[in-house]
Amino acid sequence: MRQFVSYILSASFLATLAVTQESCSQEWWDLASDFEEFFFRDETCSGVARAAIRLAFHDCFPGSCDGSMINADECWDREENAQMARICSILGEKADEYGVGTADIIQFAAGMSVLDFLFRSIADRIEPAIGLASCSGGPVTSFYSGRQDSFDATPLGMMPNATTDAITMIDLFSSRNFSKTELVALTGAHTIARQLDGTGMDNTAGEWDNSFYSDTSTNSAPRSVAADTFLAQAGETGEEWRTVGETQQSFMDAFVPAMEKLSLMGSDKDDLFDCSDVVQWYAGNSGGRRRGRKGAPEG
Numbered sequence: 001m002r003q004f005v006s007y008i009l010s011a012s013f014l015a016t017l018a019v020t021q022e023s024c025s026q027e028w029w030d031l032a033s034d035f036e037e038f039f040f041r042d043e044t045c046s047g048v049a050r051a052a053i054r055l056a057f058h059d060c061f062p063g064s065c066d067g068s069m070i071n072a073d074e075c076w077d078r079e080e081n082a083q084m085a086r087i088c089s090i091l092g093e094k095a096d097e098y099g100v101g102t103a104d105i106i107q108f109a110a111g112m113s114v115l116d117f118l119f120r121s122i123a124d125r126i127e128p129a130i131g132l133a134s135c136s137g138g139p140v141t142s143f144y145s146g147r148q149d150s151f152d153a154t155p156l157g158m159m160p161n162a163t164t165d166a167i168t169m170i171d172l173f174s175s176r177n178f179s180k181t182e183l184v185a186l187t188g189a190h191t192i193a194r195q196l197d198g199t200g201m202d203n204t205a206g207e208w209d210n211s212f213y214s215d216t217s218t219n220s221a222p223r224s225v226a227a228d229t230f231l232a233q234a235g236e237t238g239e240e241w242r243t244v245g246e247t248q249q250s251f252m253d254a255f256v257p258a259m260e261k262l263s264l265m266g267s268d269k270d271d272l273f274d275c276s277d278v279v280q281w282y283a284g285n286s287g288g289r290r291r292g293r294k295g296a297p298e299g
Protein backbone atom coordinates (compact mmCIF):
# COMPACT_ATOMS: atom_id res chain seq x y z
CA MET A 1 0.00 0.00 0.00
CA ARG A 2 2.82 2.38 0.94
CA GLN A 3 4.40 1.68 -2.43
CA PHE A 4 1.18 2.53 -4.27
CA VAL A 5 0.63 5.74 -2.31
CA SER A 6 4.25 6.73 -2.87
CA TYR A 7 3.98 6.17 -6.63
CA ILE A 8 0.92 8.41 -6.79
CA LEU A 9 2.44 11.05 -4.56
CA SER A 10 5.76 11.15 -6.36
CA ALA A 11 3.97 11.38 -9.70
CA SER A 12 1.94 14.32 -8.44
CA PHE A 13 5.05 15.82 -6.88
CA LEU A 14 6.90 15.68 -10.20
CA ALA A 15 3.90 17.20 -11.96
CA THR A 16 3.87 20.04 -9.42
CA LEU A 17 7.59 20.51 -9.88
CA ALA A 18 7.18 20.85 -13.62
CA VAL A 19 4.95 23.90 -13.24
CA THR A 20 6.84 25.57 -10.41
CA GLN A 21 10.36 25.55 -11.79
CA GLU A 22 11.00 29.16 -10.90
CA SER A 23 10.91 28.54 -7.17
CA CYS A 24 11.33 25.62 -4.85
CA SER A 25 7.98 24.01 -4.20
CA GLN A 26 6.18 24.90 -0.99
CA GLU A 27 6.41 21.37 0.42
CA TRP A 28 10.12 21.83 1.11
CA TRP A 29 9.59 25.07 2.98
CA ASP A 30 6.85 23.46 5.05
CA LEU A 31 8.98 20.41 5.70
CA ALA A 32 11.92 22.57 6.76
CA SER A 33 9.71 24.24 9.29
CA ASP A 34 8.37 20.89 10.45
CA PHE A 35 11.85 19.36 10.74
CA GLU A 36 13.14 22.33 12.61
CA GLU A 37 10.44 21.95 15.21
CA PHE A 38 10.97 18.25 15.30
CA PHE A 39 14.71 18.30 15.71
CA PHE A 40 14.52 21.07 18.27
CA ARG A 41 12.04 19.14 20.38
CA ASP A 42 14.20 16.03 20.36
CA GLU A 43 17.15 15.62 22.71
CA THR A 44 20.09 17.90 21.91
CA CYS A 45 22.63 16.85 19.25
CA SER A 46 19.83 14.52 18.56
CA GLY A 47 20.16 10.87 17.69
CA VAL A 48 17.57 11.53 15.00
CA ALA A 49 19.73 14.20 13.38
CA ARG A 50 22.82 12.00 13.50
CA ALA A 51 20.94 9.05 12.06
CA ALA A 52 19.55 11.24 9.26
CA ILE A 53 23.07 12.20 8.21
CA ARG A 54 24.16 8.57 8.20
CA LEU A 55 21.03 7.55 6.30
CA ALA A 56 21.96 9.82 3.39
CA PHE A 57 25.19 7.85 3.01
CA HIS A 58 23.54 4.44 3.24
CA ASP A 59 20.82 5.32 0.73
CA CYS A 60 23.24 6.66 -1.89
CA PHE A 61 26.48 4.78 -1.63
CA PRO A 62 25.38 1.41 -3.09
CA GLY A 63 24.94 3.28 -6.40
CA SER A 64 22.05 5.69 -6.36
CA CYS A 65 20.19 7.90 -3.89
CA ASP A 66 16.89 6.21 -4.57
CA GLY A 67 14.97 5.93 -1.29
CA SER A 68 15.33 2.13 -1.23
CA MET A 69 16.48 2.29 2.38
CA ILE A 70 12.85 3.12 3.20
CA ASN A 71 10.87 1.96 0.15
CA ALA A 72 12.46 -1.49 0.06
CA ASP A 73 12.65 -1.88 3.85
CA GLU A 74 16.45 -1.97 3.98
CA CYS A 75 16.31 0.06 7.19
CA TRP A 76 14.47 -2.70 8.97
CA ASP A 77 15.73 -5.81 7.18
CA ARG A 78 19.48 -5.20 7.46
CA GLU A 79 21.32 -5.27 10.75
CA GLU A 80 23.86 -2.64 9.60
CA ASN A 81 20.96 -0.17 9.39
CA ALA A 82 19.42 -0.83 12.80
CA GLN A 83 20.47 2.56 14.19
CA MET A 84 18.49 4.25 11.40
CA ALA A 85 15.16 2.43 11.81
CA ARG A 86 13.56 5.30 13.74
CA ILE A 87 14.55 8.06 11.31
CA CYS A 88 13.44 5.85 8.41
CA SER A 89 9.97 5.47 9.94
CA ILE A 90 9.74 9.21 10.52
CA LEU A 91 10.84 10.15 7.02
CA GLY A 92 8.62 7.53 5.35
CA GLU A 93 5.61 9.05 7.08
CA LYS A 94 6.68 12.61 6.31
CA ALA A 95 7.20 11.78 2.62
CA ASP A 96 3.62 10.52 2.45
CA GLU A 97 2.26 13.43 4.47
CA TYR A 98 3.92 16.11 2.33
CA GLY A 99 3.72 14.28 -1.01
CA VAL A 100 7.44 14.35 -1.73
CA GLY A 101 9.80 11.67 -2.97
CA THR A 102 11.46 9.35 -0.46
CA ALA A 103 14.93 9.66 -2.02
CA ASP A 104 14.62 13.44 -1.86
CA ILE A 105 13.39 13.61 1.71
CA ILE A 106 16.34 11.51 2.88
CA GLN A 107 18.81 13.98 1.39
CA PHE A 108 16.80 16.94 2.62
CA ALA A 109 16.71 15.59 6.17
CA ALA A 110 20.47 15.10 6.09
CA GLY A 111 21.01 18.69 4.98
CA MET A 112 18.67 20.02 7.65
CA SER A 113 20.36 17.80 10.24
CA VAL A 114 23.85 18.99 9.41
CA LEU A 115 22.41 22.46 9.65
CA ASP A 116 20.81 21.51 12.95
CA PHE A 117 24.26 21.62 14.47
CA LEU A 118 24.71 25.12 13.11
CA PHE A 119 21.33 26.13 14.56
CA ARG A 120 22.36 24.94 17.94
CA SER A 121 25.56 26.94 17.98
CA ILE A 122 23.52 30.07 17.22
CA ALA A 123 20.84 29.11 19.73
CA ASP A 124 23.57 28.68 22.33
CA ARG A 125 24.68 32.24 21.87
CA ILE A 126 21.16 33.63 21.94
CA GLU A 127 19.69 31.44 24.66
CA PRO A 128 22.62 29.90 26.55
CA ALA A 129 20.29 28.97 29.40
CA ILE A 130 18.46 26.35 27.39
CA GLY A 131 21.45 24.06 27.61
CA LEU A 132 22.43 23.29 24.03
CA ALA A 133 26.06 24.09 24.61
CA SER A 134 27.46 20.87 23.29
CA CYS A 135 26.16 21.17 19.72
CA SER A 136 27.73 23.41 17.15
CA GLY A 137 29.36 24.05 13.85
CA GLY A 138 27.59 22.19 11.01
CA PRO A 139 28.13 23.51 7.47
CA VAL A 140 25.41 24.63 5.07
CA THR A 141 24.96 22.07 2.29
CA SER A 142 23.02 22.12 -0.98
CA PHE A 143 19.73 20.35 -1.64
CA TYR A 144 18.32 19.24 -5.00
CA SER A 145 14.89 17.68 -5.49
CA GLY A 146 13.45 15.44 -8.20
CA ARG A 147 15.27 12.12 -7.69
CA GLN A 148 13.72 8.91 -8.98
CA ASP A 149 12.48 6.61 -6.21
CA SER A 150 13.17 2.88 -6.31
CA PHE A 151 11.33 0.10 -4.53
CA ASP A 152 13.96 -2.53 -5.28
CA ALA A 153 16.44 -3.42 -2.57
CA THR A 154 20.09 -2.86 -3.44
CA PRO A 155 22.34 -5.95 -3.40
CA LEU A 156 23.90 -6.86 -0.06
CA GLY A 157 27.57 -6.22 0.66
CA MET A 158 27.86 -2.83 -1.04
CA MET A 159 28.68 -0.85 2.12
CA PRO A 160 31.98 -0.59 3.97
CA ASN A 161 31.80 -1.72 7.58
CA ALA A 162 33.49 -0.95 10.88
CA THR A 163 36.54 -3.06 10.10
CA THR A 164 37.02 -2.42 6.37
CA ASP A 165 40.70 -1.74 5.66
CA ALA A 166 41.97 1.39 3.90
CA ILE A 167 42.79 -0.21 0.55
CA THR A 168 39.36 -1.85 0.29
CA MET A 169 37.74 1.44 1.23
CA ILE A 170 39.74 3.35 -1.40
CA ASP A 171 38.70 0.78 -4.01
CA LEU A 172 35.04 0.91 -2.95
CA PHE A 173 34.93 4.69 -3.17
CA SER A 174 36.98 4.82 -6.35
CA SER A 175 34.56 2.38 -8.02
CA ARG A 176 31.89 5.01 -7.38
CA ASN A 177 34.10 7.80 -8.66
CA PHE A 178 35.11 9.24 -5.27
CA SER A 179 38.71 10.29 -4.71
CA LYS A 180 40.71 9.58 -1.57
CA THR A 181 40.21 13.19 -0.50
CA GLU A 182 36.45 12.84 -0.88
CA LEU A 183 36.49 9.56 1.05
CA VAL A 184 38.41 11.16 3.90
CA ALA A 185 36.20 14.27 3.85
CA LEU A 186 32.97 12.26 4.02
CA THR A 187 34.28 10.14 6.85
CA GLY A 188 34.59 13.42 8.74
CA ALA A 189 30.82 13.20 9.36
CA HIS A 190 31.89 10.97 12.23
CA THR A 191 32.88 14.16 14.04
CA ILE A 192 29.37 14.15 15.52
CA ALA A 193 28.86 10.38 15.54
CA ARG A 194 28.28 8.19 18.55
CA GLN A 195 28.67 4.47 18.91
CA LEU A 196 25.65 2.42 19.96
CA ASP A 197 26.48 2.89 23.66
CA GLY A 198 26.65 6.68 23.21
CA THR A 199 30.44 6.98 23.19
CA GLY A 200 31.65 9.70 20.81
CA MET A 201 34.03 9.05 17.92
CA ASP A 202 36.05 12.11 18.91
CA ASN A 203 36.48 14.12 22.09
CA THR A 204 33.98 16.75 20.96
CA ALA A 205 31.18 14.57 19.60
CA GLY A 206 28.65 17.39 19.98
CA GLU A 207 30.61 19.68 17.68
CA TRP A 208 31.02 19.57 13.94
CA ASP A 209 34.75 20.20 14.05
CA ASN A 210 38.02 18.95 12.62
CA SER A 211 39.30 17.51 15.92
CA PHE A 212 37.90 14.15 14.75
CA TYR A 213 40.91 13.90 12.43
CA SER A 214 43.63 14.48 15.01
CA ASP A 215 41.81 12.49 17.71
CA THR A 216 41.56 9.51 15.36
CA SER A 217 45.12 9.60 14.05
CA THR A 218 46.57 9.90 17.57
CA ASN A 219 44.27 7.21 19.00
CA SER A 220 42.91 9.69 21.53
CA ALA A 221 39.22 9.50 20.59
CA PRO A 222 36.96 7.90 23.24
CA ARG A 223 36.29 5.11 20.78
CA SER A 224 37.11 5.04 17.08
CA VAL A 225 35.64 2.87 14.37
CA ALA A 226 38.56 0.70 13.23
CA ALA A 227 37.96 1.69 9.60
CA ASP A 228 38.58 5.35 10.49
CA THR A 229 41.80 4.53 12.29
CA PHE A 230 42.97 2.56 9.24
CA LEU A 231 42.31 5.55 7.00
CA ALA A 232 44.06 7.94 9.39
CA GLN A 233 47.16 5.80 9.69
CA ALA A 234 47.50 4.15 6.26
CA GLY A 235 50.26 5.34 3.98
CA GLU A 236 47.73 5.56 1.12
CA THR A 237 45.42 8.03 2.88
CA GLY A 238 47.53 9.59 5.66
CA GLU A 239 48.33 12.68 3.60
CA GLU A 240 44.65 13.28 2.71
CA TRP A 241 43.74 12.76 6.36
CA ARG A 242 46.23 15.45 7.41
CA THR A 243 45.26 17.91 4.65
CA VAL A 244 41.48 17.62 5.02
CA GLY A 245 41.63 17.66 8.82
CA GLU A 246 44.18 20.43 9.15
CA THR A 247 41.74 23.22 10.00
CA GLN A 248 38.01 23.67 10.44
CA GLN A 249 37.99 25.47 7.09
CA SER A 250 39.85 22.74 5.21
CA PHE A 251 37.37 20.19 6.61
CA MET A 252 34.34 22.25 5.56
CA ASP A 253 35.86 23.02 2.13
CA ALA A 254 36.34 19.31 1.46
CA PHE A 255 33.17 18.02 3.11
CA VAL A 256 30.53 20.25 1.50
CA PRO A 257 31.26 19.41 -2.18
CA ALA A 258 31.84 15.74 -1.35
CA MET A 259 28.49 15.59 0.42
CA GLU A 260 26.82 17.23 -2.57
CA LYS A 261 28.42 14.69 -4.89
CA LEU A 262 27.22 11.86 -2.66
CA SER A 263 23.69 13.26 -2.63
CA LEU A 264 23.62 13.37 -6.44
CA MET A 265 24.63 9.75 -6.99
CA GLY A 266 22.41 8.21 -9.65
CA SER A 267 21.05 11.56 -10.84
CA ASP A 268 22.15 14.18 -13.28
CA LYS A 269 22.26 17.51 -11.47
CA ASP A 270 20.81 19.23 -14.55
CA ASP A 271 17.68 17.09 -14.29
CA LEU A 272 17.10 18.05 -10.67
CA PHE A 273 15.77 21.22 -9.17
CA ASP A 274 18.03 23.34 -7.01
CA CYS A 275 16.26 23.85 -3.69
CA SER A 276 19.35 24.90 -1.80
CA ASP A 277 17.76 28.23 -0.98
CA VAL A 278 15.50 26.48 1.54
CA VAL A 279 18.47 25.17 3.53
CA GLN A 280 20.36 28.43 3.07
CA TRP A 281 17.40 30.51 4.20
CA TYR A 282 17.17 28.50 7.39
CA ALA A 283 20.91 28.82 7.94
CA GLY A 284 20.74 32.59 7.55
CA ASN A 285 17.64 32.98 9.66
CA SER A 286 18.33 30.57 12.45
CA GLY A 287 18.20 31.56 16.08
CA GLY A 288 15.45 31.90 18.65
CA ARG A 289 12.98 33.67 16.37
CA ARG A 290 12.91 31.03 13.66
CA ARG A 291 10.62 28.70 15.57
CA GLY A 292 7.01 28.54 14.50
CA ARG A 293 7.65 29.95 11.04
CA LYS A 294 5.77 28.28 8.18
CA GLY A 295 6.25 28.64 4.46
CA ALA A 296 8.62 30.41 2.12
CA PRO A 297 9.79 33.95 2.86
CA GLU A 298 7.80 36.70 1.19
CA GLY A 299 9.27 39.13 -1.28
Ligand code: HEM
Binds near residue numbers: 054057160195
Ligand atom coordinates in the same frame (compact mmCIF):
# COMPACT_ATOMS: atom_id res chain seq x y z
C1 HEM B 1 33.69 5.63 4.84
C2 HEM B 1 33.19 4.56 5.37
C3 HEM B 1 32.31 4.53 6.59
C4 HEM B 1 32.29 3.54 7.51
C5 HEM B 1 33.11 2.27 7.50
C6 HEM B 1 31.33 3.91 8.53
C7 HEM B 1 31.01 3.15 9.62
C8 HEM B 1 30.18 3.54 10.65
C9 HEM B 1 29.84 2.74 11.79
C10 HEM B 1 30.33 1.31 12.02
C11 HEM B 1 29.02 3.46 12.58
C12 HEM B 1 28.29 3.03 13.84
C13 HEM B 1 29.11 2.81 15.04
C14 HEM B 1 28.30 2.03 16.06
O1 HEM B 1 27.19 1.62 15.80
O2 HEM B 1 28.76 1.79 17.14
C15 HEM B 1 28.85 4.74 11.93
C16 HEM B 1 28.10 5.77 12.43
C17 HEM B 1 27.85 6.94 11.75
N1 HEM B 1 28.22 7.24 10.47
FE1 HEM B 1 29.54 6.21 9.36
N2 HEM B 1 30.79 5.12 8.19
C18 HEM B 1 31.35 5.55 7.02
C19 HEM B 1 31.06 6.69 6.32
C20 HEM B 1 30.10 7.61 6.71
C21 HEM B 1 29.65 8.71 5.90
C22 HEM B 1 30.14 9.01 4.48
C23 HEM B 1 28.74 9.39 6.63
C24 HEM B 1 27.92 10.62 6.27
C25 HEM B 1 28.22 11.46 5.33
C26 HEM B 1 28.62 8.71 7.91
C27 HEM B 1 27.84 9.12 8.96
C28 HEM B 1 27.73 8.48 10.16
C29 HEM B 1 27.04 9.03 11.31
C30 HEM B 1 26.39 10.40 11.41
C31 HEM B 1 27.11 8.05 12.30
C32 HEM B 1 26.58 8.16 13.73
C33 HEM B 1 25.17 7.78 13.93
C34 HEM B 1 24.76 8.03 15.36
O3 HEM B 1 25.47 8.72 16.09
O4 HEM B 1 23.67 7.57 15.72
N3 HEM B 1 29.44 7.63 7.91
N4 HEM B 1 29.53 4.75 10.75
